Amino acid sequence: MTETPTVGVALVGCGTVGSAVARGLLSDRDLLRGRSGLDLELRHLVDKDFSRARQIGVDKAICRKTLDEALGDADTQIVVELVGGDTFAKQCVEHSLRAGKSVVTANKALLAKHGAELFALARANGVCIAFEGSCLGGVPVIGSLLNGLIANNVEALVGIVNGTCNYILTNMSRHGADYRAVLREAQQTGLAEMDPTLDVSGGDSAHKLAILAALAFGRRVDLETITVEGIESLQVEDIRFGDELGYVVKLLAIASRQGEAISLRVHPAFIRRDHPLARVDGPFNAVCIYGHVVGHTMTYGRGAGGPATASAVVADIVDVALGNAQRRFEHLGVWPDLCEPAKVVPNDDIRSRYYLHVTCADSPDVLAQIAHVLGAHDIGIASVLQHEPLTPGSQAVPLVITTYEAAEGNLTGALKEIDALPVTKRRTFFIRIVDEHPEPQF
Numbered sequence: 001m002t003e004t005p006t007v008g009v010a011l012v013g014c015g016t017v018g019s020a021v022a023r024g025l026l027s028d029r030d031l032l033r034g035r036s037g038l039d040l041e042l043r044h045l046v047d048k049d050f051s052r053a054r055q056i057g058v059d060k061a062i063c064r065k066t067l068d069e070a071l072g073d074a075d076t077q078i079v080v081e082l083v084g085g086d087t088f089a090k091q092c093v094e095h096s097l098r099a100g101k102s103v104v105t106a107n108k109a110l111l112a113k114h115g116a117e118l119f120a121l122a123r124a125n126g127v128c129i130a131f132e133g134s135c136l137g138g139v140p141v142i143g144s145l146l147n148g149l150i151a152n153n154v155e156a157l158v159g160i161v162n163g164t165c166n167y168i169l170t171n172m173s174r175h176g177a178d179y180r181a182v183l184r185e186a187q188q189t190g191l192a193e194m195d196p197t198l199d200v201s202g203g204d205s206a207h208k209l210a211i212l213a214a215l216a217f218g219r220r221v222d223l224e225t226i227t228v229e230g231i232e233s234l235q236v237e238d239i240r241f242g243d244e245l246g247y248v249v250k251l252l253a254i255a256s257r258q259g260e261a262i263s264l265r266v267h268p269a270f271i272r273r274d275h276p277l278a279r280v281d282g283p284f285n286a287v288c289i290y291g292h293v294v295g296h297t298m299t300y301g302r303g304a305g306g307p308a309t310a311s312a313v314v315a316d317i318v319d320v321a322l323g324n325a326q327r328r329f330e331h332l333g334v335w336p337d338l339c340e341p342a343k344v345v346p347n348d349d350i351r352s353r354y355y356l357h358v359t360c361a362d363s364p365d366v367l368a369q370i371a372h373v374l375g376a377h378d379i380g381i382a383s384v385l386q387h388e389p390l391t392p393g394s395q396a397v398p399l400v401i402t403t404y405e406a407a408e409g410n411l412t413g414a415l416k417e418i419d420a421l422p423v424t425k426r427r428t429f430f431i432r433i434v435d436e437h438p439e440p441q442f
């Protein structure tokens with residue numbers, strides 16, 4: 001019988017994801033051997049603190065304070081970077097690539113900011129980087145783009161890619177609770193970070209969008225060109241008004257083709273209740289990809305957490321060990337270091353439908369004045385919903401308008417005028433409405 005080849009692995013970082021990966025490599029070693037035909041041997045675990053490593057039974061003899069031993073070990077072919085951030089993690093990836101080790105990482109911030117440079121370094125050293133765990137945890141969306149959907153010209157990619165925001169929005173919608181209260185509860189139950197800024201500001205979603213859009217469109221995406229808005233200013237009353245109109249609010253990451261250019265944005269959006277993404281609730285993630293051959297696809301699952309992300313990281317280790325990742329890295333034409341920069345649609349030219357919440361005086365002619373401003377900016381009204389005052393006796397009423405598709409620049413101009421009208425009592429709040437992307441015609 002032929003002997004099973006062994007592939008040596010060094011793991012850097014034994015936190016939530018790292019410890020789940022170490023556990024998987026150790027306790028599922030036989031399962032992985034059976035499935036991959038390779039013996040994956042954890043040979044080095046690099047960290048400062050080994051308390052988690054001890055809990056999961058990692059042999060003390062492989063625990064190291066620095067990466068040096070792993071880099072000098074000819075029997076270690078793969079370095080798994082799971083420290084996060086983009087300072088030490090970047091050095092660790094660079095040293096590994098220069099030492100001729102392929103890298104597996106789940107670090108979205110690192111790849112969103114420095115992907116092109118790191119891919120080029122990997123190429124120069126004849127190795128590769130695999131990063132399925134960087135986007136949507138255990139949901140194999142990168143694998144879909146690089147394998148199953150490779151025959152497609154992607155028209156659009158629309159996703160719920162941050163579990164923290166989706167959990168908060170789901171609970172605001174279900175229980176009518178306000179943003180702060182739901183965030184506090186999510187922090188107490190460990191579903192949200194104690195510092196949730198990167199999540200709720202849309203920054204984490206933008207990192208993931210930069211990575212996914214680059215692969216989907218075969219273009220280099222500069223993180224700074226993504227329009228990013230978070231969920232912090234969403235009010236329960238808008239979620240309720242949207243519900244009356246048949247909409248559900250989600251934080252969406254969107255990359256869609258507009259002619260030769262790509263529109264890249266992360267923002268809260270209303271989607272119709274019957275849209276497949278509307279049923280993605282709680283901490284779950286999903287991405288819809290629209291390809292010119294396949295039409296509409298959707299992948300769904302747990303986008304965060306140790307075990308889910310470890311599932312993707314271990315899959316990457318297998319993929320690198322089998323040589324599949326290296327072959328894709330050498331052959332596919334989608335890598336940011338090889339591609340042209342994306343031509344990005346300027347914000348003012350992005351076209352969308354809108355939900356507007358105008359707070360205005362409850363007197364004759366108000367609706368006519370507002371409709372006049374919208375019409376003058378070429379914005380058509382799709383529906384109008386006027387409510388009685390939210391607080392009895394108040395002179396101001398919420399006027400909810402949905403529009404037909406218009407350029408964002410036109411909307412900004414119209415809102416400036418509407419908010420300057422004497423009848424308008426508060427800054428108008430708007431939420432973009434994202435309709436189902438049309439299936440390509442065959």
Ligand code: HSE
Nearest residue numbers: 161162163164204304
């Ligand atoms: N904090 C992220 C989320 C997971 O809530 O989805 C890691 O990107």
